[in-house]
Amino acid sequence: MARLSFREQVLRVREDAIVTSVNRLLADKGFDLMTVDEVAADVGIAKASLYKHFPSKEALAAAAMVRLLERVLAFLDQQAARAEATAFQRLEAMIRWALALQLAGEMPTVPSQNSTLRAELMAHKTYLELLMQVSERLGAWIEQAQADGEIDPTLPPEVVLFTIYARGCDPVPAFLKGSGNFTDEQIVEWVMRICLRGLRAGA
Amino acid sequence: MARLSFREQVLRVREDAIVTSVNRLLADKGFDLMTVDEVAADVGIAKASLYKHFPSKEALAAAAMVRLLERVLAFLDQQAARAEATAFQRLEAMIRWALALQLAGEMPTVPSQNSTLRAELMAHKTYLELLMQVSERLGAWIEQAQADGEIDPTLPPEVVLFTIYARGCDPVPAFLKGSGNFTDEQIVEWVMRICLRGLRAGA
DNA sequence: GTCTATACCTAGATAGAC
DNA sequence: GTCTATCTAGGTATAGAC
Numbered sequence: 001m002a003r004l005s006f007r008e009q010v011l012r013v014r015e016d017a018i019v020t021s022v023n024r025l026l027a028d029k030g031f032d033l034m035t036v037d038e039v040a041a042d043v044g045i046a047k048a049s050l051y052k053h054f055p056s057k058e059a060l061a062a063a064a065m066v067r068l069l070e071r072v073l074a075f076l077d078q079q080a081a082r083a084e085a086t087a088f089q090r091l092e093a094m095i096r097w098a099l100a101l102q103l104a105g106e107m108p109t110v111p112s113q114n115s116t117l118r119a120e121l122m123a124h125k126t127y128l129e130l131l132m133q134v135s136e137r138l139g140a141w142i143e144q145a146q147a148d149g150e151i152d153p154t155l156p157p158e159v160v161l162f163t164i165y166a167r168g169c170d171p172v173p174a175f176l177k178g179s180g181n182f183t184d185e186q187i188v189e190w191v192m193r194i195c196l197r198g199l200r201a202g203a
Numbered sequence: 204m205a206r207l208s209f210r211e212q213v214l215r216v217r218e219d220a221i222v223t224s225v226n227r228l229l230a231d232k233g234f235d236l237m238t239v240d241e242v243a244a245d246v247g248i249a250k251a252s253l254y255k256h257f258p259s260k261e262a263l264a265a266a267a268m269v270r271l272l273e274r275v276l277a278f279l280d281q282q283a284a285r286a287e288a289t290a291f292q293r294l295e296a297m298i299r300w301a302l303a304l305q306l307a308g309e310m311p312t313v314p315s316q317n318s319t320l321r322a323e324l325m326a327h328k329t330y331l332e333l334l335m336q337v338s339e340r341l342g343a344w345i346e347q348a349q350a351d352g353e354i355d356p357t358l359p360p361e362v363v364l365f366t367i368y369a370r371g372c373d374p375v376p377a378f379l380k381g382s383g384n385f386t387d388e389q390i391v392e393w394v395m396r397i398c399l400r401g402l403r404a405g406a
Numbered sequence: 407g408t409c410t411a412t413a414c415c416t417a418g419a420t421a422g423a424c
Numbered sequence: 425g426t427c428t429a430t431c432t433a434g435g436t437a438t439a440g441a442c
Contacts, residue, residue, distance in 0.1 A: 011425095030316045032235040035417060046427050048420075053425090057418065111314075112374055113233045152404045156385075159393050160402060162378045169374065171315060175365045182359075190362050198401035199363060201355045214407095238435060249409050254437065256407090 015053050015063075018043050022064040026108035031061055031117055058120040062127055064108045069130035076137050087144035088151060091164065092192070094138070098168045099191055103177060103184045109169050135161060167195060218256050218266075221246050225267045229311035234264055234320055261323040265330055267311045272333035279340050290347035291354060294367065295395070297341070301371045302394055306380060306387045312372050338364060370398060 021042040025034045036057050040047040054060045075097055079090040101107045110117060121127055142160045145151040151160060176187045224245040228237045239260050243250040257263045278300055282293040304310045313320060324330055345363045348354040354363060379390045 014425095028316075030314065032314075033316060033318075036419085037417070045425095047418090048428085049426050051419065055419095111233065112377070113231075113236060115236075146404075149404050151402050152400075155393065155397070155402070158382060158384065159375075159379060159397075162375045163397055163402065166373065166375050170369065171372065172362075172365045172369050174315070176362065179361060181361065190358065194358070194362070194366055194401065196401045196403045197355075198397065198399045199354050199358070199366065200399045201349075201352050217407095239437085240435070248407095250436090251410085251438075252408050258437095260436070 014045075018050065018053060018060070019063050019067050022060045023067065023106060023108050026061060026064055026110070027102075027105050030109050031057075031111055031114060034061075036060070056120075058117050061108070061110060061117060062121055062124050065110060065121065066124075066127050066130060068108055069127065069134055072134050073130065073137075076134070080137075086148060086150065087141040088148060091138070091141050091145060091151075092196070095164060095167050095195060096188060096192060099170075099173060099188045100184070102168065102170070103173055103187065107168055138164065163195070167191070217248075221253065221256060221263070222266050222270050225263045226270065226309060226311050229264060229267055229313070230305075230308050233312050234260075234314055234317060237264075239263070259323075261320050264311070264313060264320060265324055265327050268313060268324065269327075269330050269333060271311055272330065272337055275337050276333065276340075279337070283340075289351060289353065290344040291351060294341070294344050294348060294354075295399070298367060298370050298398060299391060299395060302373075302376060302391045303387070305371065305373070306376055306390065310371055341367065366398070370394070 018039070021039055022034070025038060025042065028034075034057075036047055036050060039060065040050050043050070050060075054063060072094075075094065076090075079085065079093055082090070085093075098107070110121065112118065138161055139157055142151060142157045142164075146153040146155075146157070146160075170191065173187050173191055176182050176190075177184070182190075221242070224242055225237070228241060228245065231237075237260075239250055239253060242263065243253050246253070253263075257266060275297075278297065279293075282288065282296055285293070288296075301310070313324065315321065341364055342360055345354060345360045345367075349356040349358075349360070349363075373394065376390050376394055379385050379393070380387070385393075
């Protein structure tokens with residue numbers, strides 16, 4: 001079965017290359033403006049070949065989102081392994097990571113408006129399963145950070161969770177980067193600061 | 204010239220109805236998913252008639268954005284007339300107004316990604332003029348609020364301005380509304396609180 | 407300026423040979 | 425599984441009559 005295993009490995013490598021292209025194009029232009037022709041051209045194969053791997057454009061996007069969630073989970077594992085870190089510090093690291101990914105142009109975005117894509121994602125078992133895992137683990141840290149008095153305990157955890165998720169598609173970093181006046185590090189620091197302490201003066 | 208004036212008035216009323224439909228559809232589905240057929244159907248006229256008023260889909264969106272900016276300027280005038288209010292209070296009112304508009308489903312969104320639309324907007328003199336007016340007036344209040352020690356003076360005004368603009372397309376309110384657990388008023392309060400004071404505990 | 411009917415094209419998806 | 429060639433739907437825009 002070495003032959004078959006090898007073939008399967010080739011398959012995975014190719015599909016990984018596809019997902020990588022989709023990921024970048026999604027980050028670049030978003031779902032609606034990304035065309036399957038572009039994906040095929042970027043991967044370097046024919047469009048029909050793409051459809052042998054993924055049955056639809058939505059499935060392509062879903063695969064990219066699944067891989068994103070897998071990476072998030074891997075990062076969460078990494079943070080969980082930092083025994084000395086508090087829940088708050090772990091959340092902080094998570095947001096920083098998301099902002100860095102976004103500034104690097106590698107954060108795929110799925111418009112919450114598109115109905116066909118949303119429907120497909122909401123029917124995608126793996127995606128939902130991973131999304132729930134991420135939410136549960138972040139939720140636990142949020143509640144812990146609130147118990148520690150590090151995150152405002154009067155905020156519903158749901159509100160905190162959505163606020164953190166929203167950093168992943170925050171338009172501010174891209175705008176600031178576009179202005180050309182700041183380095184990526186400065187942008188991350190300011191967005192983090194505003195996220196954690198708000199616009200108001202005074203600690 | 205009473206006849207002509209009347210006709211012009213009719214024209215304006217019709218075009219206002221068109222822009223109202225475009226505004227709601229943009230708020231609902233965004234530019235890419237909004238179709239000109241839908242706009243025509245919503246207004247109750249034939250598609251070809253639409254094109255007598257506006258030369259392209261982009262022009263429709265631009266008209267909606269111009270009207271939004273005009274409303275913003277009217278609101279800024281209103282705030283400027285409140286002699287007793289501080290710059291910070293005026294900014295706060297502005298953000299609140301934007302959040303309410305969004306929750307009411309009347310905030311048109313233009314994806315910053317779409318190139319044809321962006322190009323058209325960046326060539327639209329009225330739009331640019333109004334956008335600059337809004338930015339300058341908000342910028343003045345931001346700097347005043349920083350001088351008053353109400354907004355963190357170590358933040359570049361540009362960063363504050365973009366952060367405020369971003370409240371207009373923040374996905375968090377819609378998500379919280381979709382969860383069904385909160386009233387619009389609660390959502391506005393939490394988003395305002397997080398915007399101004401951040402997630403961290405303690406004043 | 408309004409309509410019906412239609413041109414034109416893009417982009418998602420497929421057929422069929424190899 | 426990969427390709428070339430093609431189908432098809434849907435969406436922007438326009439022609440031409442009234």
